Amino acid sequence: MPVQVLMPALSPTMTEGKLAKWLKKEGDTVKSGDVLAEIETDKATMEVEAVDEGTLLKILVPEGTENVAVNTPIASIGEEGESAETAPAAAAAKPTEVKQEATVSTPSTPAPVPPQAKAPESDEDKYFKDVKTQTVREALRDAMAEEMRRDPTVFLMGEEVAEYQGAYKISQGMLQEFGADRVIDTPITEHGFAGLAVGAAFGGLRPIVEFMTMNFSMQAIDHIINSAAKTLYMSGGQMGCPIVFRGPNGAAARVGAQHSQDYASWYGHVPGLKVVAPYSAADAKGLMKAAIRDPNPVVFLENEIVYGHSFPVPTDPDFIVPIGKAKVVRAGTDVTIVTYSICVAHALAAAETLAEQGISAEVIDLRTIRPLDVETVMASVKKTNRLVAVEEGWAFAGIGSELAALAMEHAFDYLDAPVVRVTAKDVPLPYAANLEKLALPQPHDIVDAVKSVTYKK
Amino acid sequence: MAVTKRRTTRSAAPAAPTLPSKEELIRYYREMLLIRRFEEKAGQLYGMGLIGGFCHLYIGQEAVVVGIQSCMTEADSVITSYRDHGHMLACGMESKGVMAELTGRAGGYSKGKGGSMHMFSREKKFYGGHGIVAAQVPIGAGLGFAHKYNKDGGFNACYMGDGAINQGQVYETFNMAALWKLPTLFVIENNKYAMGTAQARASAGELFQRGSAYGIPGKQVNGMDVLEVRAAAHEAIEYIRAGNGPVILEMQTYRYRGHSMSDPAKYRTKEEVNKMRSESDPIDNLKKLLLEQGYADEESLKVVDREVKDIVTEAADFATTSPEPDPSELWTDVLVEA
Incomplete structure (x- = not known):
């Protein structure tokens, strides 16, 4: 029975990569430890070594193929004379299944929602006339x-x-x-x-x-x-x-x-x-x-x-973002979600879900933690009357705690609900995939928090 | 060249190139005496409640900084720990500004916001004054890095105590300084006690050999004799300026006072202190030499004493009459306004 060689992950965060080069060809004899192929990500290049002995029966993913998902079968190895046809169908036949497998082992990382679509006008807009994707x-x-x-x-x-x-x-x-x-x-x-x-x-x-x-x-x-x-x-x-x-x-x-x-x-x-x-x-x-x-x-x-x-x-070389300026990355009217770094992605994903349910969330990317842009945050809170603070840090004495205190100092009379913090759980981060996911703020946690401050079920 | 790579030596007698000139010797005497009198006055003001917090006096160790500074040029930089008043005076910083910082006044080098342990002078290339034991060591190597990067011909003299030498960051620094041949002179001022802990109770081995695994030459020097210090510094600095990397000089010295003003120094005997004072005092011994050599007589040295006393009196007057910093200063200097 032929054995499948799977696309390996180079790092805990890798979900796909390029099959750069095959070093063995179909029909070659391989023994364990032989380098079969080279794969690349934007971070690194690595060699795929054979674990099993036998003959390389079939190459399932040709060299030069980009975006090969982790765990996709890339080749099959079996005994000489064994038919490659008996190997399971090529990767192309079941990419969805493999993709799902890959997602299980990686944390939820929603694809970035293009914020420009629903962001209000900003004086940084002029720089975005000429852009490149990076x-x-x-x-x-x-x-x-x-x-x-x-x-x-x-x-x-x-x-x-x-x-x-x-x-x-x-x-x-x-x-x-x-x-x-x-x-x-x-x-x-x-x-x-x-x-x-x-x-x-x-x-x-x-x-x-x-x-x-x-x-x-x-x-x-x-x-x-x-x-x-x-x-x-x-x-x-x-x-x-x-x-x-x-x-x-x-x-x-x-x-x-x-x-x-x-x-x-x-x-x-x-x-x-x-x-x-x-x-x-x-x-x-x-x-x-x-x-x-x-x-x-x-x-x-x-x-x-x-x-x-x-x-x-x-592309303008003079494009500089001043330290101390937050950015409204999505305009909304019912609640202000304030966050930074990767949690901006979670907040935008949550805002999308909330929009489908008729709740309009304004998302602010702090960008700078200190000095904090109190003005931008409070202007939004005074407009929406509700604040949800999201961070990957712990709640105690965290950024959300500071935002809650600032809201009391600057917008107490405007608040229609207590400020809610969405943070990491108060534990050292666990290793197990399910526990890790439970410990870190997820888009659905933000959705729940927004519903609580807007008194929606 | 006695200082060679992978070699540590204990100097028996100074390989003094030549005896400094009469003028130079009198200058060393004057500089050491200024530090001594300044520190005595600081101790007095502390006792009167005019200086607060921590105050670490340099009395007894004057020959170390005066001897090393005598071999330095304007291109070179200095950094030290919190026992820093002597270094500032030896770098040419004004007594008035230093004393006024001790009293926390607007006329102090840090406008009263730093205190005894935190004074700086970019002009004199004195980079502090650091309150965390051994933090000045990697920073000093970083100043050495900047000298090398800027190719300005200078080196950094980085002073530390015998307590600092047991901090891990010292060895992280020795490794990088040797690896990158940074122009840094590490001066261990071994005054025998890390606060209340005698050297033998805290440090295994010889301090001047602490760099040998990194190939950093080290030398033990009689730090109570300004001429021996000068000779060792001269040799070490020549080695550093030639691009060979760092050198360690362990200065065997002694502080007459407690670790800080609040330390009664019960961990050593009065006899021990008195013996050092009577037999090894750097100022008395240089005075003896000046008289023996006929470079000075009692009268001319009295003139120096009076001049020094006047400077210190003036500094104390300034430090007690300079106003406290304006309350608005509370909010300044947190960030450089871009």
Whole structure:
């Protein structure tokens, strides 16, 4: 009985990839460990090794095929003389089934709803006349590269940023363009290199520090807070620290409790820091450029799952998103949903569901956590009279708690219902797929929250 | 060149190139005395309730910073811990501004918002004043990184105590500094006690050898003798300027006062302190040398004493008459306005 070779996943967040090259042809003898093919995603290239011995009976997915879903049969291996025809039908015959299988193992990541369709007019609109479609990953790289071309004092340092091309491929090609003096691989030494970068900033440079994930910034948090954020004040205004600390933040997919934490409220707590957490590729690019040019320390919270999402990005090199400006990404009248980062996708998906049920939700992407755009949020709350705050962080002392307090201070008389927070459950993030999903805010949680504040069933 | 890679040495006698000139020696005497008198005055003002919070005095350790600074140029930068008043004065920062910061007044270097542990002068390339033990070590290497990146010919002198040397970030820094050949001089001011814990109770091995696994040359130096400090610094800095990477100098020194003003220093005997003061005082010993060499007489040194006393008196007057910061200063300097 022939055995099927399935399209493997390279990472917990991979759902599909390209079958780049076949290294064996039909009829070849294979033994376990032989490299059969090469597959690629926008993040990495990997070899598919044979696990079974026998003859490569049939190649089911030709080389060069893009968007092959994880778990799709790509070949069959059997004993010589065995007919390939006895192998199950080719992938094309049952793509739906495979796709479903793949989704089970990955968290709910709704495809980005194009927000421009229902967003109100904004003074950023003029930049969107000429756009190209880019992933968040590409947008971040372009922003850094453009700023490094513009200012020779800007440099990038972190683990695997140079020769490896970035653990998440954010710095792809940057070593080649800027050289090893400006794209610097560090040892695994977060506390040390964060402090070193702060010193470089004091010395007149503009470092971009990549943490492989923001979880590891906890090793370095003393330098981010005590050395970077406080020194300007403690020096009576003499010692500015222009630096960007960036990296993927929040839950990825199935990476467990230590690698899945949202730091927005941690860093948002600290005067002397600016904290941004964009969702779209355009905002990622515009805010990254603003962060690099900012004379203050900026914590730039990215999201691994969103890295591969595509959005229209203005081509104008002067496109910059000012830090401290939220964006209404969907206009509505019945409730204000305020969120940031990947939860913007959840909120837009929820708003779509709610629209079908006759509830008009306004969705605000904060984009910046500190300084928070109180004006934009409160103008919306005063209009809709209801506020639902959504975040991947925990509820206690979270961003939603802050928004609730702000609503009391600025819009108490306008509220027709108590503010509701949709957050991660108050537990370390579990590994099991079902529990992980239960622990993180989902679109249906937002729908439920909106119904509770609008008193709808 | 005694400082070579992968080698750590204990200096018996200083390989002093040449004895500094008469003028230089008198300058060292004056600088050490200024630090001594300044710190004594700070202790006095603290006792009067005019200085608050933490106040870590440098009395006894003056030869370290004066000896090292004597080999530095305007291109070089300095960073240290919270025992920082002496370093600021040695960098040429004004006594008035330092003292007024201690009293929390508007005329202080940080407008009264930093305090004893947090003062800076970009002009003098003094980068603090850091209150978290050893945090200045990677920052100092980062300043070294900036010197190298900017190719400005400078290096960073990064001071730390014998307590700081046991922090993990010191070794993260040694690794990167050696790997990238950063122009940084790590000066361990070993005053024998990390707060109340004697060196032997906290530190295994020799401190000057702590960089040997990274190939960083280290040397133990008599930090109570400004000329020995100067000789060791001269050699180390030559090595650093030649692009060889960092050097560690362990200065064997002693603080006469407690860890901070609120430390009664019960962990050591009066006899121990008195022995150091009477036999190894850096200022007394340099004074002896000046007299022996005929570079100065009692009269001329009294003139120096009086000048120093006047500077300190003036600083104290300024620090007690300068107004407190305006309440509006509460809200300034949190962020640089772009």
